[in-house]
Amino acid sequence: MSLLQVRDLATHFFTRDGVAKAVDGVSFTLDRGEILGLVGESGSGKSVTGFSLIGLVDPPGRVVSGKIVFDGTDLVAAGEPAWRTLRGKRIAMIFQDPMMTLNPVLRIDTQMVETVLAHADVSRAEALERARQALVRVGISAPDDRLKSYPHQFSGGMRQRVAIAIALLHEPDLIIADEPTTALDVTIQAQILSEVQRLCAETGMALIWITHDLAVVSGLADRLAVMYAGRIIEEGETARVIERPLHPYTKGLIESVPHGKKHREMLAQIKGMTPSLLNLPQGCKFRPRCPRADDACLEEPALAELAPGRRARCVHPHVEALQETLVS
Amino acid sequence: MIVYLVRRLGQSLIAVVAMAVLVFLGVYAIGNPVDVLINPEANQAEVAAVTQRLGLDKPLWEQFVIFIGNLLQGDLGNSFVYGRPAVEIILERLPATMELAFVALVLAVVIGVPLGVLAGLKPDSIGGRSIMAGSILGFSLPNFWQGMLLILVFAVMLGWLPAGGRGQTVEVLGMRLSLFTWDGLQHLILPALNLALFKMSLVIRLARANTREVALQDYVKFARAKGLSARRVVTVHVLKNIMIPVVTILGLELGSMVAFAVVTETVFAWPGMGKLLIDSINLLDRPLIVAYLMLTVLIIVTINFVVDILYSFLDPRVRLSEVKG
Numbered sequence: 051m052s053l054l055q056v057r058d059l060a061t062h063f064f065t066r067d068g069v070a071k072a073v074d075g076v077s078f079t080l081d082r083g084e085i086l087g088l089v090g091e092s093g094s095g096k097s098v099t100g101f102s103l104i105g106l107v108d109p110p111g112r113v114v115s116g117k118i119v120f121d122g123t124d125l126v127a128a129g130e131p132a133w134r135t136l137r138g139k140r141i142a143m144i145f146q147d148p149m150m151t152l153n154p155v156l157r158i159d160t161q162m163v164e165t166v167l168a169h170a171d172v173s174r175a176e177a178l179e180r181a182r183q184a185l186v187r188v189g190i191s192a193p194d195d196r197l198k199s200y201p202h203q204f205s206g207g208m209r210q211r212v213a214i215a216i217a218l219l220h221e222p223d224l225i226i227a228d229e230p231t232t233a234l235d236v237t238i239q240a241q242i243l244s245e246v247q248r249l250c251a252e253t254g255m256a257l258i259w260i261t262h263d264l265a266v267v268s269g270l271a272d273r274l275a276v277m278y279a280g281r282i283i284e285e286g287e288t289a290r291v292i293e294r295p296l297h298p299y300t301k302g303l304i305e306s307v308p309h310g311k312k313h314r315e316m317l318a319q320i321k322g323m324t325p326s327l328l329n330l331p332q333g334c335k336f337r338p339r340c341p342r343a344d345d346a347c348l349e350e351p352a353l354a355e356l357a358p359g360r361r362a363r364c365v366h367p368h369v370e371a372l373q374e375t376l377v378s
Numbered sequence: 379m380i381v382y383l384v385r386r387l388g389q390s391l392i393a394v395v396a397m398a399v400l401v402f403l404g405v406y407a408i409g410n411p412v413d414v415l416i417n418p419e420a421n422q423a424e425v426a427a428v429t430q431r432l433g434l435d436k437p438l439w440e441q442f443v444i445f446i447g448n449l450l451q452g453d454l455g456n457s458f459v460y461g462r463p464a465v466e467i468i469l470e471r472l473p474a475t476m477e478l479a480f481v482a483l484v485l486a487v488v489i490g491v492p493l494g495v496l497a498g499l500k501p502d503s504i505g506g507r508s509i510m511a512g513s514i515l516g517f518s519l520p521n522f523w524q525g526m527l528l529i530l531v532f533a534v535m536l537g538w539l540p541a542g543g544r545g546q547t548v549e550v551l552g553m554r555l556s557l558f559t560w561d562g563l564q565h566l567i568l569p570a571l572n573l574a575l576f577k578m579s580l581v582i583r584l585a586r587a588n589t590r591e592v593a594l595q596d597y598v599k600f601a602r603a604k605g606l607s608a609r610r611v612v613t614v615h616v617l618k619n620i621m622i623p624v625v626t627i628l629g630l631e632l633g634s635m636v637a638f639a640v641v642t643e644t645v646f647a648w649p650g651m652g653k654l655l656i657d658s659i660n661l662l663d664r665p666l667i668v669a670y671l672m673l674t675v676l677i678i679v680t681i682n683f684v685v686d687i688l689y690s691f692l693d694p695r696v697r698l699s700e701v702k703g
């Protein structure tokens with residue numbers, strides 16, 4: 051059985067201006083040890099999906115429907131008590147901005163030890179030892195000195211390592227990483243990426259890597275799920291999605307990624323803007339920006355399996371790509 | 379750190395000197411004390427004699443030089459009224475005022491911070507709104523009026539607590555304090571509450587605003603994602619961060635608390651420095667007024683100094699940058 055099954059998850063924000071359906075009918079499955087890249091433009095609902103999975107959506111937001119079946123238990127039905135026992139222990143999360151995720155007025159040891167003690171009945175000394183080992187594991191040297199430091203004494207990359215070490219403290223089954231390298235410079239980003247890849251392989255934990263940067267996940271993730279306006283519009287094995295995207299939005303996204311040379315040449319851009327969640331177009335949400343749109347798209351397509359392991363939410367997908375593969 | 383301390387100490391000294399000049403000129407301007415002190419029927423010669431005895435016949439600059447000279451020796455002159463050193467008289471009253479201000483401060487923090495945090499965590503709840511409404515009242519109703527209301531309700535109508543005076547005191551570390559006798563404590567509650575109300579409202583607003591801000595920070599969400607209990611998130615992660623501004627502001631306000639005590643002490647007949655000041659102003663007892671003002675300045679400057687140090691202990695970021703600087 052898969053570790054995580056998400057079915058028709060809907061998380062809405064009840065704001066003064068109306069209901070923002072930040073996540074609206076997201077479904078996917080994740081196996082143990084699998085790495086899923088969750089990709090999409092800013093505002094597509096990636097973070098809200100992540101927070102929904104760990105039960106940290108704050109008012110005015112709320113998970114309104116759907117299932118999050120984690121290791122056999124539907125967390126949406128079981129509610130906060132179930133999440134409380136899992137959070138930090140079996141499901142952990144890492145955030146985007148390492149400058150902001152560690153509490154500035156607490157020492158690293160305090161922040162790590164409290165995490166250990168939240169879920170393990172051990173002595174302080176034992177907790178401290180576990181914290182030390184976790185720091186070693188993410189490649190931090192002189193962990194004893196580091197433990198006594200405050201976050202501002204660390205660089206951004208170092209802080210993100212500490213955050214990852216904290217997430218690893220209880221060897222969770224699933225880590226949700228919300229753009230954890232976006233705020234770091236490229237070399238550090240590469241280091242963290244390979245580090246995380248190694249840790250995943252070592253511990254067998256599953257990972258959901260949220261990013262708006264296709265280039266970052268393509269080397270990391272086993273599978274990709276592309277989000278648009280609160281929905282997953284395409285999903286499949288990473289290499290196949292990148293080489294032969296089915297959804298026009300995915301295709302546009304891939305064509306706008308610079309590759310080969312470091313120079314950013316003129317790239318194909320997806321025309322238009324992300325629609326406002328309060329005023330979504332009728333039918334396919336990508337319709338106003340889609341080069342293939344026609345009247346058939348006025349009815350919203352479902353996420354359909356177009357080939358084994360390849361799903362897309364589109365009336366006119368680039369199936370010719372699939373046929374090419376078959377022919378060649 | 380040493381460099382910082384010395385620099386900070388220098389600033390404090392400058393503040394005290396500037397205040398000395400202002401106090402001297404200000405008090406000089408408020409009238410001739412001889413008119414008040416002397417029998418109205420006294421003749422010219424008697425007036426001249428008194429004026430000379432008090433040193434008021436000398437030119438302004440000479441009086442100032444004498445004033446500063448004495449000040450440097452810690453001598454602020456004899457009270458015109460009591461005929462004893464002004465400083466001595468004020469210091470006798472100091473414990474009463476400090477006790478009042480201290481208890482008020484503790485009340486403001488102990489009641490204000492939890493209420494503010496609560497209101498900040500649930501700003502739209504009935505509780506949160508009521509706390510804010512209460513703090514607006516505490517803010518806007520005049521202090522003396524709040525005091526009289528407290529007397530009316532708790533002393534007159536309910537008869538639970540005494541309306542004024544200091545009650546029984548005991549000597550603790552050479553100071554007479556009410557805090558440690560049951561009778562004294564009963565006398566202390568109402569005036570301390572009165573003095574605390576304004577600051578409490580301030581603390582509530584400050585704590586609320588900061589809680590709202592801190593609660594949205596990633597590190598709070600991360601703390602929750604780590605699986606910490608809601609209780610620990612609030613009492614450690616949120617509270618430690620909001621205490622930085624609260625301590626800073628309160629420290630700065632403690633000085634004004636001593637000054638505000640003037641009103642409370644008058645309403646509750648609390649025999650502290652504030653009440654002494656009002657009496658001295660009525661009698662134009664110049665040395666006493668000057669001594670009061672100088673001592674108050676000294677207290678405020680000292681408090682601010684201590685708060686700065688305290689602040690650097692609360693916020694590791696300040697502590698470190700100052701060590702380097």
Ligand SMILES: Nc1ncnc2c1ncn2[C@@H]1O[C@H](COP(=O)(O)OP(=O)(O)OP(=O)(O)O)[C@@H](O)[C@H]1O
Pocket residue numbers: 063065070072090091092093094095096097098099109110111262327
């Ligand atoms: N607290 C909130 N109140 C109202 N709406 C919200 C709130 N948080 C999120 N939303 C809505 O949810 C949408 C999706 O937000 P989300 O943070 O998941 O985007 P994202 O895909 O993570 O984007 P980014 O790449 O910028 O992080 C936002 O566009 C916004 O409309």
Ligand code: SF4
Pocket residue numbers: 297298299334335336337338340341342343344346347351363364365366367
């Ligand atoms: S359904 Fe139509 S509008 Fe939507 S992506 Fe497919 S072709 Fe474009």
Ligand SMILES: [Mg+2]
Pocket residue numbers: 096097098228
């Ligand atoms: Mg996001």
